[in-house]
Amino acid sequence: MASDQDERFMQGIADVDLTASEPAPARLKARVYSALLQRQVETGPLASLTESHRCGHELCVFEQLVRISPVGETAKSLNICRVCHARVLAESMENAPIFWNGCPYVEFKNS
Amino acid sequence: MHSLGQQAPGEPQAPAPQAVEDSALVAAVLGKDRKATAEFISRYADAVYGYVRARLAPRHDQVEDLVQEVFLSAWESLSRYRGTGSLEAWVMGIARHKVEDHYRERLRAAEPINDGDQGSALPAVQPAVHQLLEEDQVRKKTWQVLASLPEQYRLALVWRYWEGASARDMALKTGKTEKAIERLLARARTEFRGRWNHGQ
Numbered sequence: 001m002a003s004d005q006d007e008r009f010m011q012g013i014a015d016v017d018l019t020a021s022e023p024a025p026a027r028l029k030a031r032v033y034s035a036l037l038q039r040q041v042e043t044g045p046l047a048s049l050t051e052s053h054r055c056g057h058e059l060c061v062f063e064q065l066v067r068i069s070p071v072g073e074t075a076k077s078l079n080i081c082r083v084c085h086a087r088v089l090a091e092s093m094e095n096a097p098i099f100w101n102g103c104p105y106v107e108f109k110n111s
Numbered sequence: 112m113h114s115l116g117q118q119a120p121g122e123p124q125a126p127a128p129q130a131v132e133d134s135a136l137v138a139a140v141l142g143k144d145r146k147a148t149a150e151f152i153s154r155y156a157d158a159v160y161g162y163v164r165a166r167l168a169p170r171h172d173q174v175e176d177l178v179q180e181v182f183l184s185a186w187e188s189l190s191r192y193r194g195t196g197s198l199e200a201w202v203m204g205i206a207r208h209k210v211e212d213h214y215r216e217r218l219r220a221a222e223p224i225n226d227g228d229q230g231s232a233l234p235a236v237q238p239a240v241h242q243l244l245e246e247d248q249v250r251k252k253t254w255q256v257l258a259s260l261p262e263q264y265r266l267a268l269v270w271r272y273w274e275g276a277s278a279r280d281m282a283l284k285t286g287k288t289e290k291a292i293e294r295l296l297a298r299a300r301t302e303f304r305g306r307w308n309h310g311q
Contacts, residue, residue, distance in 0.1 A: 009300070033148065108152070
């Protein structure tokens with residue numbers, strides 16, 4: 001019967017893994033990161049840059065400046081990537097011309 | 112005495128290094144550490160993207176939105192991650208749910224396709240597809256044939272055969288009857304096999 005044959009045929013084909021091995025575009029990772037930080041900020045401040053630094057994470061040059069500035073922890077908990085040109089570039093271009101260390105948008109490009 | 116790496120009976124089992132690493136990452140992301148959040152995305156974005164892209168093909172325009180939804184949803188429910196399985200498996204579980212939601216919405220809204228008489232005489236099934244073609248070729252051809260099908264046929268087939276959903280489950284989730292889903296699957300299978308055998 002044709003329908004049984006169709007069923008067997010599909011079951012044979014379905015053994016093939018369809019998942020693509022293509023990596024996610026850096027632009028997409030950048031966009032997801034920005035959206036996730038934005039969502040985190042909606043329920044309160046981010047962990048401060050002092051805390052991130054203490055945990056051994058590398059900060060970017062702008063984050064370092066904020067961290068060593070004589071400002072309170074509240075200011076160091078702001079999502080400063082939101083006003084950074086690196087974010088805008090990384091979300092729009094696959095190979096954004098940003099090259100400094102410690103920037104997650106650069107990491108996405110290199111991963 | 113027991114040698115290193117062996118567990119004595121009754122001795123509490125130490126968590127695997129991956130589990131410790133996963134738990135640490137989860138705690139840091141929940142603590143809103145931005146660098147941990149970046150690492151979370153770096154670790155799993157490729158796997159989520161590959162999976163979603165495969166399941167939504169050829170509608171690549173919807174892939175990026177869905178990938179983003181997966182991560183936002185993961186963040187919303189991350190506090191419920193208990194570490195009983197790997198974090199990757201947990202994230203991929205969310206991706207599967209999101210893909211299923213997509214199928215459900217698309218199939219629920221779909222108009223029936225009138226493609227005439229079914230069960231027309233097709234060449235006999237090729238019994239061992241994998242013996243005739245290399246796996247890569249089969250994958251490529253499967254992609255091509257799926258992409259050429261009407262959307263509801265494609266979604267129904269992928270949902271049923273690659274996601275392993277039963278017709279009953281699909282019916283419940285789309286608000287259609289099981290019979291209607293079985294008819295849809297039957298038409299989709301016939302169409303798929305016809306296009307496969309006839310080079311689309």
